[in-house]
Amino acid sequence: MKEIAPVMDRLRTQTRDEHIRVEALPFFRALHARELPLASYVGFLRALSIVYEVFEQALMHTRHSALTAVWDSSLHKLPLIDRDLAYFQARGLPNAPVALLRAHLLTQQVRQRAHDDPISLLGYLYVLEGSTLGGLVLKAQVARAFELTASDGIAYLSSYEKSTRAHWQAFAGRMNGVLDDPAEQERVVAAAQEAFNGMGQIIAALYPFDANPTGDLVRTLNPAAGSHAIPHDPRELQAALRAGERTWRKFPYYQWRYGERGQQFTRSDSAWLVTLAAHEQVVVNQQISWLGRVLSSRGMPQWMLELHLRMLHEELVEAVPENHASYDRLQAAADMLRDTRRRYIGEDVLAALTLQFDQQVGAEWSAQLPYTGGLLAAAVADQQAGISQAVKNIEAWMTDDARFPHHWIAAVQLTIRAAREQAMGGDGAASPPP
Incomplete structure (x- = not known):
């Protein structure tokens, strides 16, 4: 019988190329040369906050035995990231919109894996925990570049202090102990590669720093989309992405027929739909009617858009309750589509x-x-x-x-x-x- 390689060995060897590509990014060269803007570093923390919030929630709510055997409260990083962000809050540093959007897109993949294949999240955990080893080096570089003292602004990079390697060895032991099935190992490795690539895309958008990208936001959501409005409020953007995920789960037809390109258009269309809520109802209805006709002609009956609008309304009201009245226009547009359909099919x-x-x-x-x-x-x-x-x-x-x-x-x-x-x-x- 062929001996099964420990999963940590497979992860190390099969993600080496991705790891090298991330470490070679200009962000890290600029940090080493003390040329990295503080806004880039804080943008990194903000993006991490987005990713960790969704990732840690997924792990805390899982019942999968392998995940519960590896994950414990000592691995929480979000409180440390929040502490760092609180330290820099008074500086009033600008956001890095593309990096934050890429972080939101990475959380989509996390939620999808949590739904479809929870054990594969151990690949993400490998990447995120592994970053604490690099944090030993980055901590000193960040402190020197931005003249930080003690743990001010570097709590995340100081996660385990002098016990970092001991924590890593204990983590590796737990990973090897629960992942001895080759098929499961393969899925965990694929998730780790995905995590490295996603984090690399985030970091690549942080240097050179650009607080006002033109057109890059829509292209980040969907490279094939034209130029159109999307929300600036990250809560609205996240709500739009979640609504798209819910719609795709309800109708697997989307994935079967339209694949990755369809997912990209769902993201950009859903984000654009949010911006309609700022207009009068007559304008909202006109735009929804136009989109419904286009989509139906391409194989997506208006019933799908009707239900997506309802899910989008639910997500928006939960995320930004103070704008409830504006979002109700999307619900009214869904009612318009429903009423048209009911004339023929109740x-x-x-x-x-x-x-x-x-x-x-x-x-x-x-x-x-x-x-x-x-x-x-x-x-x-x-x-x-x-x-x-x-x-x-x-x-x-x-x-x-x-x-x-x-x-x-x-x-x-x-x-x-x-x-x-x-x-x-x-x-x-x-x-x-x-």
Whole structure:
């Protein structure tokens, strides 16, 4: 039997290239040369605060035995980062918007892993804990560059003080003790590589320092997006990202059909939608109607946008409750889409066709692409409302025999036919199909 390598050995060797790339970034060369602006260092702490808040929350709420065996309260870093930020608060230093946005995007990956594959978060923990070893060197460089004394402004870099290596050895022992399955090790290594790359992108945006990037924020969300508004309040931006994550979890169809490019457009579109809340309701409705027609013509029925707006409203109200009245305009726009759909396909028909489709394709397929019956019915409603390509686009993809079995394709065709029969009645509330 082939001997299984300790996971810490695999992590060290298989993330070496990523580690070297991060250490070679201009940020660290400038720090060593005492040329790094203080705003860059504080921007680093602010980005870490964003990442650690989400990461530590994920670990504290997990019930996965491997994570609970490795993680304990001694590994908390967020209080130390917050202490450093409090020390610099009076300086009034500008933010580094691109770096902070990249930190928010990295937290999306953390939340996704916490949902889909919790044990892989140990790869992130390896990278973040490993940074304490580098902190032994960085602490002295930062203190010298910015004339800091004691632990003022360097509490995070001083995490374990003289016991850093002892902590690391204990951590390594726990990691090796819980990760002896090669497949799990592979996923942890992939997560560590992802974490190194994500942190590298954050740090790369901190030097040279740019407090007013032009166009970089939207391109960071989505390299293929044009120039458009996104919120400046990080709470709103985080809410937009969370709403996008929720929508994608509800409709795996997004991932199946649109992949990474679709995720990028969900981020940029969701961020843009937040900015609409500052306008009058008539403007909001006009913009939502336009976006709904565009998306439906590309295979995403307006029902998906309707539900996304509701999730976005929930996230925004929770994150920034003082702006509740403005965010209610997004809820009103969702109601507008709902009312248009209901003229042709009401909630009872939508639910009945969803259930009927699931029964026709069986449990295995319905679990992979839930709500497909509802999506097809909603596309029919969109077509009846004047979006000519709504059904054609989604039907062509859903009936591709290179992708789906024959019984799935038959169910798609039956559902579209049944939805059309209901929609032709015009009140959206006809009796559900048998």
